Amino acid sequence: MTHDATETFDPNAICETALAWHRAGTGAVLATVIETWGSAPRPVGSQLAISSAGDMVGSVSGGCVEGAVITEALDLIAAPAMKILEFGVADEDAFAVGLACGGTIRVLLEPVGAIMPEDVLAQIVASRAARDPVAYVVNLSTGARHIAGTDAFAQRFATDRSGVEPDGETFVAVHNPPVRLAVIGAVHIAQALLPMARIAGFDVHLIDPRGAFASGLRFPGEEISDEWPDAALDAYGLDARTAVVTLSHDPKLDDPAVIRALTSEAFYVGALGSTRTHAKRVARLHEAGLSSDDIARLHAPVGLKIKAQSPAEIAVSILAQIIAVMRGA
Structure with missing residues (x-):
């Protein structure tokens, strides 16, 4: 499959690009960093959108595991499912893949439409455009998803910090308005x-x-x-x-x-x-x-x-x- 190598995308419009790909019939997967340990080049909440053509916008690791994430994402476009990937890098191997030292990251993959509902992603995109802060909340065990306001996770919004709640199952992706x-x-x-x-x-x-x-x-x-x-x-x-x-x-x-x-x-x-x-x-x-x-x-x-x-x-x-x-x- 080929695509125009000159096509450019806004690197900060990750949700917007994923929604556009989905609505155009191209297919899209959103990859989101949900947890990190040790040396992690991208913070929790960082996202990468992947299309069925292999185009991507954003980053979940600064390049060290993107290839594996893209491969998994393309498989999920063909056979939709929610998937959590975990990448661990030992100290002795870290430099070769772009980390200063060893670390571990977990990445959530969600095909748009089949797994992440289009209307939920559209609500996130509309809220970003209106500069209204929202949280995307996912139960990592059941797959239940919903949008929440600032009252539900006031501290996370104040610190602009996404993450897994103490229950170990609830992931909260904070979408504050762009600075x-x-x-x-x-x-x-x-x-x-x-x-x-x-x-x-x-x-x-x-x-x-x-x-x-x-x-x-x-x-x-x-x-x-x-x-x-x-x-x-x-x-x-x-x-x-x-x-x-x-x-x-x-x-x-x-x-x-x-x-x-x-x-x-x-x-x-x-x-x-x-x-x-x-x-x-x-x-x-x-x-x-x-x-x-x-x-x-x-x-x-x-x-x-x-x-x-x-x-x-x-x-x-x-x-x-x-x-x-x-x-x-």
Whole structure:
């Protein structure tokens, strides 16, 4: 069986891609890491979608066991069943298959439609699109499945952590809304930051009312808002899974965005500028009525202190800081 090797898929749209494959009649299997011990390159909840053509999106191991998972998945498309695979790698063999040291992972395989109901997967996809957190709950013994809300597994949602419950039978896959990044200022740093953030799993949105900067030529394929930053952020919506970074270096653009972000639930707010620039910014924010606690949330000068110089290096420092805050590092 052959397929177009040039076809590309969104690496973060795993459930969405599996649903699309199923509805197109291609057939799909969802593989999900349900438990890990020792050195595991992918966390619990990581997913891989496999089509009957052998296409795949996502990862359950960083490459070391994908081949075996795909082989099993293709068999399950032909003869649907729920299956749990366990892979153990000894210390002496670990390096050869991509692990730093020995470890064990368990992977749940579910053919879409025959085992994982289409309407359940569709509900997960719709909830992700609406930015509504949901949990997919599977009894690993009986195969019973259902969708649950945040009240049922509040701690798992708060820590963004999927896993098997203490009963040893109930697996909970947390589907929090994708993390978003709003970038104000279509500058050279943004040209590097946006693709990096997307690779890291962020939904990205660029805001700049200056047409000469925010052009499709400079940012091909990007979602760009040409509204004033505060109005654009109001339309975008700022929640607890949104980060905001201002890069224009122009107070007329940056300040309205910073004020909106600091008085919202956004988990991260960063602003480009030197220490001297930031001191002037703090004074303006106080004059605008922000409290010291609000202003203390602002990461400025933005980015980790790695002596970054080039736009790409600065983008790396910014993205690393956002992830550090998101993970509580």
